[in-house]
Amino acid sequence: QSALTQPASVSGSPGQSITISCTGTSSDVGSYNLVSWYQQHPYKAPKLMIYEGSKRPSGVSNRFSGSKSGNTASLTISGLQAEDEADYYCCSYAGSSTFVVFGGGTKLTVL
Amino acid sequence: QVQLVQSGAEVKKPGASVKVSCQTSGYIFTNYYIHWVRQAPGQGLEWMGWINPNSGGTNYAQKFQGRVTMTRDTSISTAYMELTRLRADDTAVYYCARELWFGEWKAQFDPWGQGTLVTVSS
Numbered sequence: 001q002s003a004l005t006q007p008a009s010v011s012g013s014p015g016q017s018i019t020i021s022c023t024g025t026s027s028d029v030g031s032y033n034l035v036s037w038y039q040q041h042p043y044k045a046p047k048l049m050i051y052e053g054s055k056r057p058s059g060v061s062n063r064f065s066g067s068k069s070g071n072t073a074s075l076t077i078s079g080l081q082a083e084d085e086a087d088y089y090c091c092s093y094a095g096s097s098t099f100v101v102f103g104g105g106t107k108l109t110v111l
Numbered sequence: 112q113v114q115l116v117q118s119g120a121e122v123k124k125p126g127a128s129v130k131v132s133c134q135t136s137g138y139i140f141t142n143y144y145i146h147w148v149r150q151a152p153g154q155g156l157e158w159m160g161w162i163n164p165n166s167g168g169t170n171y172a173q174k175f176q177g178r179v180t181m182t183r184d185t186s187i188s189t190a191y192m193e194l195t196r197l198r199a200d201d202t203a204v205y206y207c208a209r210e211l212w213f214g215e216w217k218a219q220f221d222p223w224g225q226g227t228l229v230t231v232s233s
Contacts, residue, residue, distance in 0.1 A: 036219045038156070046148075046156065048221035051211055057221060089156050093218040099172060100146075100158035100218045 003101030004029065004090055011109040017078040020106045022090030023071060028101055030071035034093035037066060037075045040105075041086045049088075050075060077108070085110040113137040115207050115224035122230045123197050130193040131227045133207030140188035141165040144210035146220055147181060147192045149203040159205075161216055162190055197231045204228050 005023040012018040022029065022037075029035055035053045038046035048057055050066035053073060063078045073092070077084055090103040118132040133145060147159040160171035162181040169181045180193045190207060205227045208220035 034217050034219070038220070045206060045223040045226055046208075046220070047223070048211070048219065051219040051221070052217075057211075091156070091158075091218060091220075099160075099170065102156045102158065105155045 003094070003098070004092060004103035006088075006090060006103035006106045008104070009107045009109065011111055012077075012080045013111045014080050014082065016080050017076060018080060018108065020075045020077075020088055020090075020108070022073040022075070022092075022103050024073070024092055024094075024101065025071055027098070028071075028092040028094035029068065029073050031095070032093045033068070035066070035068060035073040036091045037064075037073075038089045038091065039084075039086045040089065046089065080110050082110050084108060113209065113222055115209060115222060117205075117207060117224040117227045120228040120230070122232065125198055125231055125233055127197050127231075128193060128195040129197060129229050130191055131205050131207075131229070133190045133192070133224050135188045135190070135209070138209075140183075141185055142213055144216040145181075145183070145190040146208045146210060146216075146218075147179075148206045148208055148220070148223075150206070150226075151200070151203040154203075157203075158218075159192070161210070163216075164190065165214075194229075197229075199231050202229065202231045 037050040040046045054066040094101045146161045164183045183190045207224040211219035211221045
């Protein structure tokens with residue numbers, strides 16, 4: 001069982017928008033602005049898509065956006081494209097005892 | 112550009128140890144923490160710990176304490192992760208990943224190595 005809770009799967013049609021939630025606790029997501037999101041295609045290494053909750057690294061499409069409310073972080077992908085089909089993982093700093101926690105991952109299917 | 116290149120796949124017997132390397136290039140090795148993350152087949156990501164390449168200081172997830180050792184060789188800009196007393200459930204792809212931030216760690220990983228498959232089987 002992962003420390004952060006994500007839906008196992010989400011789907012959407014090309015051009016639509018989807019949102020993936022990531023629910024933690026007041027000890028991790030709720031306490032720190034240090035949530036990151038990773039995209040992982042099959043048999044590939046994860047790729048950073050969002051850091052510090054809502055910031056995009058250079059080169060990441062502005063179709064990807066992040067937000068947080070309370071203990072829940074969210075990743076929104078707008079204008080879905082076929083190449084967005086992948087697994088997405090959230091991650092949070094969790095303090096000086098647990099340090100780092102990941103979500104269980106969400107499989108995005110582009111219909 | 113920043114690159115992390117890991118050593119090749121390993122097959123080990125239960126009870127053995129494995130040491131995975133992560134050779135870096137394209138930046139000053141001692142300026143950024145290196146993290147290790149693993150992924151069992153069909154499963155999610157699991158953080159194992161970090162090493163500060165400047166000081167050699169380490170921080171391990173509680174689950175791996177006593178079995179994992181992270182080291183580095185600054186002369187060749189390479190980090191290592193050794194896991195001992197291997198069990199079948201240690202079968203996984205092991206990734207190294209550089210911390211995004213200069214000189215500190217905030218659990219934001221970019222970029223990642225290509226991964227090293229470690230198979231534990233009798």
